[in-house]
Each structure stands twice: as structure tokens, then as C-alpha cells.
Amino acid sequence: MPLMIAAYRLASATFDHPLHLGVTEAGPPPAGLLKGTAGIATLLAEGIGDTIRYSLTADPVEEARAGRQLLEALGLRERKDLDLIACPSCGRAEVDVIAVATAAQAALEGRGLPIQVAVMGCVVNGPGEARHADLGIAAGKKKGHLFIKGKIVRVVPEDQMVEALVAEAERLVAEGVEARLAAADESAEAEAAADRAALLDEKGLDVNHSSTRIAKIRSRLEE
Ligand code: SF4
Structure with missing residues (x-):
């Protein structure tokens, strides 16, 4: 090489x-x-x-x-097909990200949808982390929070996440981002905000125990 x-x-x-x-x-x-x-x-x-x-x-x-x-x-060729991205999952994940991403990939590929679609493990950080994606879904409180360009547009039951993603992807490509944002469910943002707050309340701010790990690394460096 x-x-x-x-x-x-x-x-x-x-x-x-x-x-x-x-x-x-x-x-x-x-x-x-x-x-x-x-x-x-x-x-x-x-x-x-x-x-x-x-x-x-x-x-x-x-x-x-x-x-x-x-x-x-690399941005050297116009996108002609799906680009599925997904978070790596962490202590905040509310769903089996690998299983949902695999199911979403299987359901979406081959449909000629030239968009980037994100599968994210939690609604706390997912929509923000994947705000550059055309479309995405984030899990939380047994629901799927569907978002377009980071904005929550619909909330669906967790077992309908993949189905909802496929339906919205088809509409997004057919109608465009502006039209689909305009068709957003008005209560979706508030519902997602409430679910986010409830999860933060349940799990706290440092669900991955980062501060403990950082403290350990620092103490070893100082030894
Ligand atoms: S914070 Fe949420 S979106 Fe980010 S990696 Fe963890 S589960 Fe995935």
C-alpha cells in the first residue's frame, strides 16, 4: 500500500x-x-x-x-443512491441500533433514493448529531422520532421505525424537503423535547461515565 x-x-x-x-x-x-x-x-x-x-x-x-x-x-460524483449512516450506539441507546440500521438498509436500498438517511440510537443527541442528513430516525421512550434536516416531523411507535422511514424517504424524494417540512406534525417537536427531557432525567447527563473515565486517565498520566 x-x-x-x-x-x-x-x-x-x-x-x-x-x-x-x-x-x-x-x-x-x-x-x-x-x-x-x-x-x-x-x-x-x-x-x-x-x-x-x-x-x-x-x-x-x-x-x-x-x-x-x-x-x-468524497463528493466527486453526484449521489445516485441511498447513503445510510448510523450512530455507533452508546450507553444512551434506546434501541438495538445495529438491528434497526440493518433492517433500514435492506428496506431502503435499491429504491433509487439519492438521499442520506440516518438511524440514531437516541432522541437526546441523535437528531442534532445527524442534522446534516436529509432524513433520519432516533429512538426513545419506545418511539421513533422521525426528523428531516434535524427537525422532528413525526413520532411513531418503535416497532414502526423502519416502515415510517421508508414511507418518508419515498415522499421526501418525490415532494422535496420544503414540502415535507411544511407537512410536519405540529406536536412532534414538543413530544420529542418531552421524551428527551424524560430520558435525561432518567439516565442523567453522563450516561457513558465519561467524567469517571477522564479522571482515571488523568490520574494515570500523573503517576
Ligand atoms: S448519544 Fe445517542 S445518537 Fe449518539 S451514539 Fe449514543 S445512542 Fe447514538
């Missing part, structure tokens, strides 16, 4: 020809994907490279998908 990066840098500095980037024999995913991405993305971010190709020991469709997703992630 370092050799591939160094070779392309040298080629780019030496002559003015288009460069086709790739990491050959990267192997099967996920390690092959990581190797390909590390090399290709590093160079693209430096402005080096004109075409790319992932070389994976996998179905060639996987190679094409990885290339498209990398270019979209």
Missing part, C-alpha cells in the same frame, strides 16, 4: 498523463475494500488520479459499487 501511494505520487509529479488508480490483488472484502480505499482515497484527496478501479476477490458488481460509493463519499 505505501508503495502504491508512493509510486502514483512519483508518476504524478513526473509526467502529465491521466492516471488509473487501483490496488491490485487487494483480496476479498472487507480487508480488500479497506486496502483499496486506503490507497485510492488518499491519492484522490491529493488531487491525483483520473479513473479508479477496485480490485476485489468478489463479484465484480461489488467492485463497481465500492467505486461509486467512494466517489460519492
Whole structure:
């Protein structure tokens, strides 16, 4: 990998020809994907490279998908399909984030929805953390809080989170952000604020015990 990066840098500095980037024999995913991405993305971010190709020991469709997703992630290609993001989950999570994100990915992909959708584990921080996403859902108090660009637009039962996300994603793409914000349930923001306050009340401000951990690290550093 370092050799591939160094070779392309040298080629780019030496002559003015288009460069086709790739990491050959990267192997099967996920390690092959990581190797390909590390090399290709590093160079693209430096402005080096004109075409790319992932070389994976996998179905060639996987190679094409990885290339498209990398270019979209770097903002070098217009988004044509779903970008599902999700929080890593933590002590605040009100739902199994992995299960909901997996179900949402399966339900949303392949529908040609060129939007970023967020699945967040709690309504305390989720809508704020994912306010850049076009659409998202955050869990809390056995409910799903559906938000568009960080603004809560609807509250649904927890077992309807994925279904509600799919329905709103379809409408958002068909009608646009402004129209869907205008159609927001007027009581949704207040309900989410009440759920957020109740969760803060129940779990406190430092649910991940950060202050204890920071104090421990500091005391070790001082030893
Ligand atoms: S604070 Fe909430 S949104 Fe952020 S990682 Fe934890 S569960 Fe997810």
C-alpha cells in the first residue's frame, strides 16, 4: 500500500498523463475494500488520479459499487443512491441500533433514493448529531422520532421505525424537503423535547461515565 501511494505520487509529479488508480490483488472484502480505499482515497484527496478501479476477490458488481460509493463519499460524483449512516450506539441507546440500521438498509436500498438517511440510537443527541442528513430516525421512550434536516416531523411507535422511514424517504424524494417540512406534525417537536427531557432525567447527563473515565486517565498520566 505505501508503495502504491508512493509510486502514483512519483508518476504524478513526473509526467502529465491521466492516471488509473487501483490496488491490485487487494483480496476479498472487507480487508480488500479497506486496502483499496486506503490507497485510492488518499491519492484522490491529493488531487491525483483520473479513473479508479477496485480490485476485489468478489463479484465484480461489488467492485463497481465500492467505486461509486467512494466517489460519492468524497463528493466527486453526484449521489445516485441511498447513503445510510448510523450512530455507533452508546450507553444512551434506546434501541438495538445495529438491528434497526440493518433492517433500514435492506428496506431502503435499491429504491433509487439519492438521499442520506440516518438511524440514531437516541432522541437526546441523535437528531442534532445527524442534522446534516436529509432524513433520519432516533429512538426513545419506545418511539421513533422521525426528523428531516434535524427537525422532528413525526413520532411513531418503535416497532414502526423502519416502515415510517421508508414511507418518508419515498415522499421526501418525490415532494422535496420544503414540502415535507411544511407537512410536519405540529406536536412532534414538543413530544420529542418531552421524551428527551424524560430520558435525561432518567439516565442523567453522563450516561457513558465519561467524567469517571477522564479522571482515571488523568490520574494515570500523573503517576
Ligand atoms: S448519544 Fe445517542 S445518537 Fe449518539 S451514539 Fe449514543 S445512542 Fe447514538
